Amino acid sequence: MVRAPCCEKMGLKKGPWTPEEDHVLVSYIQQYGHGNWRALPKLAGLLRCGKSCRLRWTNYLRPDIKRGNFSREEEEAIINLHQMLGNRWSAIAARLPGRTDNEIKNVWHTHLKKKLSIKQNSTTPEAQGQESEPEPEPENTSCFAKSESFEYGPVSPPQCTTSADDTSSFTTSENNTCSANMGMKVDYEMNLPQADESFWSEVLSADQNCSNETVSCDFDQAIGAAADPQVNATVEVPVDFGFSGSNMYDNCMDFWYNVFTTAGEISELLEI
DNA sequence: AATGTACGCAACCGCCGGCCA
DNA sequence: ATGGCCGGCGGTTGCGTACAT
Known part of the structure; x- marks a missing residue:
């Protein structure tokens, strides 16, 4: 079965899309949807092949695409x-x-x-024994060290939720005070040992900037839910944990990854 | 300032599998 | 059962830009 290349037809445009073409494509899809990609360009009046239209839409024009740098x-x-x-x-x-x-x-x-x-x-x-690491080691490697790059911004909405296959969520309380969460990143990169219930308290006790009473984690629940993707996991991030402001989402993501990756459970979460 | 090189990213290409007549 | 259409996927390319010399 031999198939002709999709853009072989003469007259079909290739290369970068112009703003006008983008506008035509977006307008058409918003109005009619994209039932048939091959037919779409003709119907929309675009000199492109359907494949090119689909690619442009899915990789660039789709409204739910998150632009910008990767966190x-x-x-x-x-x-x-x-x-x-x-x-x-x-x-x-x-x-x-x-x-x-x-x-x-x-x-x-x-x-x-x-x-x-x-x-x-x-x-x-x-x-x-060699100095091959180009990235400078953070000055403060304590587990909850503050970072100069983090701003103490206004408090974000109290609910901070993230998910992987909708299996987990994080809740922070209102009126959090913000301290940067670089320590968790540092911890993660340092290949923490397998975590157990005492993990977070051990982490905290090693850090003078935090007191044990400000942080807790329902670790059993997190692990249990990680093992069972059908069960919603809720990890409580207490008021004084240090998440708030414009970085709340990132901090919660940090928290999430530390909980699951250090526990070695992410593969189970992903059902692999 | 001019030139060369490296990098980032959008877009293309070809293959594959599902679906349907 | 077969062949063609279609959408999705991963690999690759090539252009524009930033950076180095």
């Missing part, structure tokens, strides 16, 4: 998911709301692959 948490998610899923970009994208497989693929090839190899080299016994 640290998203990058970590990609790295974790790639370890488990390999180059199944669409499967990875399905777990990162608002991100396209193409975008994730690009980020992987341009940033993360490099980043990961540097990291791995730096952790090998041969490399440990």
Whole structure:
């Protein structure tokens, strides 16, 4: 079965899309939807092949696409998911709301692959005696150290929810005070040992900036839910935990990944 | 300032599998 | 059962821009 290339037809435009073309495509899809991609360009009056239209829509024009740089948490998610899923970009994208497989693929090839190899080299016994790590070590590596890059912004809406296949959520209370959460990142990168119930209190007791009474985590519930994707997991992030402001979402994501990845449960969460 | 090089990203290409006549 | 259409996917390309020399 031989198929003609989709854009072989003369007269069909290739290359970058113009704002006018974008407008035509968006207007048409908003009005009529995209029932048949092959028929769409003709009906919409575009000199493009259906495939090109579909790509432009799914990778760029779709309204639910999240633009802008990938957050640290998203990058970590990609790295974790790639370890488990390999180059199944669409499967990875399905777990990162608002991100396209193409975008994730690009980020992987341009940033993360490099980043990961540097990291791995730096952790090998041969490399440990060398100064191969380009990224400077954070000055304060305490578990909840404050970072200058974090702003003490206004309090975000009290509900901060994130999900992976809708299996987990985080709730923060109102009137949080914000302290940066760089420590959790540092912890994660330092390959924490398997976490148990005493993990977070141990973390906290090592940090003078926090007191044990300000942080708690329903760890049993988190692990249990991670093992069973059908069960909603709620991890309580207490008032004084230090999440608020413009970074609340990121901080909650940080929290989420530390809970699950350090527990070694993410693969179960993803049903792999 | 000019040139060369590296990088990032949007878009293309070809293959594959599902669906349907 | 077969062949064609279609959408989805992953790999790759090529252009524009930033950075280095």
